[in-house]
Amino acid sequence: xxxxxLSSIFLFLAAAIALIFTIGLAIMxxxxxxxxxxxxxxxxxxxxxxxxxxLENSDPAARIKVVIISVVLFLMNSVLSHAxxxxxxxxxxxxxxxxxxxxxxxxxxxxxxGDNEEKPAKENPI
Amino acid sequence: MNSWLWAxxxxxxxxxxxxxxxxxxxxxxxxxxxxxxGVLIALEMILLAQGMNRTSFLDLPLTLSLLTxxxxxxxxxxxxxxx
Numbered sequence: 612x613x614x615x616x617l618s619s620i621f622l623f624l625a626a627a628i629a630l631i632f633t634i635g636l637a638i639m640x641x642x643x644x645x646x647x648x649x650x651x652x653x654x655x656x657x658x659x660x661x662x663x664x665x666l667e668n669s670d671p672a673a674r675i676k677v678v679i680i681s682v683v684l685f686l687m688n689s690v691l692s693h694a695x696x697x698x699x700x701x702x703x704x705x706x707x708x709x710x711x712x713x714x715x716x717x718x719x720x721x722x723x724x725g726d727n728e729e730k731p732a733k734e735n736p737i
Numbered sequence: 738m739n740s741w742l743w744a745x746x747x748x749x750x751x752x753x754x755x756x757x758x759x760x761x762x763x764x765x766x767x768x769x770x771x772x773x774x775g776v777l778i779a780l781e782m783i784l785l786a787q788g789m790n791r792t793s794f795l796d797l798p799l800t801l802s803l804l805t806x807x808x809x810x811x812x813x814x815x816x817x818x819x820x
Binding site for chain 2: 615618619622623625626627629630633634636637642645646649652653656657660663664667668670672673676677679680683684687688690691692694695697698699701702703
């Protein structure tokens with residue numbers, strides 16, 4: 612049983628997300644900001660397209676292929692995004708770990724990121 | 738024209754910002770743009786295969802999604818070390 616209206620709605624959502632976030636990708640200045648804009652496209656568009664295929668196509672081979680494509684895109688693009696960010700940082704800064712001189716504070720702590728020096732533990736008075 | 742083909746047209750329009758980033762951006766921006774274009778083309782191939790009722794064509798986006806990952810990793814490795 613097919614649901615053409617429902618599948619059209621999902622296709623509209625997928626296309627709108629793709630268009631909006633690629634425009635955002637073009638507008639952003641920093642490559643790290645651009646990387647963030649690729650995530651919604653990879654996470655949501657394959658999902659919506661898979662749902663649309665499930666609603667309109669009863670062929671099990673087509674359904675399985677679309678699901679495999681969606682899973683591959685989702686998993687591998689997350690790995691690729693991380694690798695891209697790491698490569699850009701290493702290219703810019705020279706190394707992957709954060710240094711103290713970058714001045715990035717850790718949340719809820721009074722130390723800067725990269726301050727890995729072990730402080731001596733206080734002796735227990737008891 | 739059915740809804741699948743209209744969605745394919747919109748996804749094709751979404752390739753233009755990626756092309757703009759690849760054309761005008763810095764090297765790191767271009768890598769991000771070409772990775773995004775690979776994902777969009779794979780999705781576009783799904784829509785075209787379904788819109789034209791040729792489900793056997795779905796092998797193409799499956800292959801492309803795998804090759805996009807491999808190609809992207811090679812680009813990234815070159816960007817990190819040599820370029």
